[in-house]
Amino acid sequence: MSKIRVGIVGYGNVGKGVEKAVNAASDMELVAVITRRDPQSVSIATASAKVWSITESLPMADQIDVMVLCGGSAADLGVQGPQFARIFNTVDSYDTHARIPEYLTEMDAAAQNTVALISCGWDPGLFSMLRALSGAALPDGTDYTFWGRGVSQGHSDAIRQIAGVKSAVQYTVPINKAVEAARSGNNPVLSTREKHRRECYVVAEEGADLAQIELAVKTMPHYFAEYDTTVTFISTEEFQEKHQKMPHGGMVLRGGNTGENKHVIEFALKLESNPEFTGSVLAACARAAVRLYREGIRGAKTPLDIPLTYLSPRSRDELVQELL
C-alpha cells in the first residue's frame, strides 16, 4: 500500500504537531503545508514538502489523500471546513461544543465525494470516545470532566485584552477535593467553582495599576467570575523562563452502579505539549479518514463512528494478537 499523502492547512502550533506526527509515521508522508501567508515567508521543518498558498491549493486534489485542517474553530473551520471537504478528505479538531451538530451537518453536505472526520483532538475527540464507551459500559452513572493542569489559550487571550497587560498565561487547575469526590463513586453534584480554579500569571506594562488589572481579571464574566482565580504578577524574564511550554491534560471520569455495586471508570491525560499531542491524534485520525474513504465510505464522521483498528498503523491481525 502506498503512503498516505497528507496536507496540513494552517501552520501554527497544532500544524507543526501534525507535521511531527506524520514524519514519525512510516505509513504517511507530508506533501504540503497550505497557508494564508505568503508561501515564501513560511519555513517548514520538512525539507521534502512544499508550501502552497491557500488560494492555489484547491486544484491539488490528486496529490493529497487527506487535508488536516489546523485552523481555529471560531474564525477558520466554519468556512474552511466545507470548502476543503468538497474536494479533499479532511480531518479537523472543531471544538465549539455547542455548534458541533450544526458543523457536522454542514460537513456532511459538503463531503459528498469525500470523508470529513470532525472534532478529532482530545476534547472533543479522545474524551468524547471515553464518555461514549464508559456510558455504554455503565449506563446508570454520572460523567465528570476535569481539565488541566494546563494552559487555556482562550483565557490567556482574554487577560491580554485588559489595559495595562503586556503578556499573560492562564492555567486551568482541577481541584483535588472534587476529583476525589467524583472518584468515590458516590456521584456528587459539583459546582463550577468546586471543580476548577484558575491561576493567572501576568506581566504588566510599566506603571500599570495592578489592583485594577487583578480586579478586571477576577470579575470578568464567563471567563473568571464563576471561579476562584489567583492573579500573580511576574517579570518578563520569569514569563519567558517558566511559562513558554503548553502543557495540558485532564480526565473523564464516570461513576455508576450495577444494582448494589459501585464502579468507577477513569481516563486521564497528562501532556507536556498540548499542540503536539493534538497533532498526534489528528494524524491517527487522518489515517482513519483515508481508510474509510478507500472502503467506499463518504460523508462526515466523528471519532464515535470509527472502529479503533482504523486509527492504528498496525494491521488488525497484529492488534488482535498483541493488544486483545
Place this chain on the structure above:
Amino acid sequence: MSKIRVGIVGYGNVGKGVEKAVNAASDMELVAVITRRDPQSVSIATASAKVWSITESLPMADQIDVMVLCGGSAADLGVQGPQFARIFNTVDSYDTHARIPEYLTEMDAAAQNTVALISCGWDPGLFSMLRALSGAALPDGTDYTFWGRGVSQGHSDAIRQIAGVKSAVQYTVPINKAVEAARSGNNPVLSTREKHRRECYVVAEEGADLAQIELAVKTMPHYFAEYDTTVTFISTEEFQEKHQKMPHGGMVLRGGNTGENKHVIEFALKLESNPEFTGSVLAACARAAVRLYREGIRGAKTPLDIPLTYLSPRSRDELVQELL
C-alpha cells in the same frame, strides 16, 4: 425498533450480571437462560424469562437475537462458541489471551450467517480498546497493564487444589511504586515481581500443616513463584464475612513521546463487582452485535472492530450532541 431479545448461556456470576444489565436496559429483554443443569433446578431472577436446557436451545434461533455466552474460556467457550455462532449472533468474554487469534478464526468460520463478537469483557475488552486507542494516539511509547486490587479466580482455584486447604481467595495487588514509575512517563522496564504482589487468605482444614500449605502456595510455578506472595490463615467465619465480594479493577497506562515532550495516557477501573461490571459490558456488546447483524455484517468481530456508537442505547445524534 423492537427490543433486542437476549439469551444467556450459563447462569453463573457473569450470567447473573448480564441478566441485571439486560433488565436495566430499555432496548433489551431477556428471553431465556440456557443451562447445562436440569432447567427445573435453576431459578432465575427474571420472572418473564424461560430456562431452557442447552440440549434443546439450538432450535430456538427465531426467538433470540443474540446469545451471551457466559461459560469459561478453558472448558466451555472453545466448544460452545462455534456451536452457538453457527446459529445465533453471539457475544463472549473469551480471555485465554494466547489463543485469541485461533479462537477468532474458529468463530469466523462458524459465523457465516451471524455476528460473533469475541473477548468482550474488560480485559480483554475495554483494556484492549484502550491499548489500541492510546497506541494510535501516541505511537512512540510503552504500554503498562496493572490488575487489581482484585480477586483472581484462577489463582484462588489454584490454592484450593493444595492438600489441607478448605477455602481460599487470592487478591492481585498492583505495587504503587511501579504504578508511579509508569506514570512518570519515563517508560521504565518493570519486572513481574515489581508490578504486582499476591495476597492469599486461606482457611485450612483442621490439623493441616500450615507451614507446608504456605510453602506450596509461595513456590507454585507460574501462579506464585515469580511474585512476592503473602499467605494469611483465617477462620471460616472471617472468610465468610470479609471475602465474599468480587471486587476488581486495574489500569492500562501508556507513556510516550512526541519529539522532546512526554505524555501519559491512563485508563483505570475500580469495580465493586467484577462479574456485574463484566455483565454490563457484555450487554452493551450484545447490542452492538445485533446492530452489526441488522446492517448485514457477518463473521467474527472484536471490540477493536466496533464504532463506539454501536455500544450505546442512545442515538448517534444524541451522542454527538451531548458527548462530543
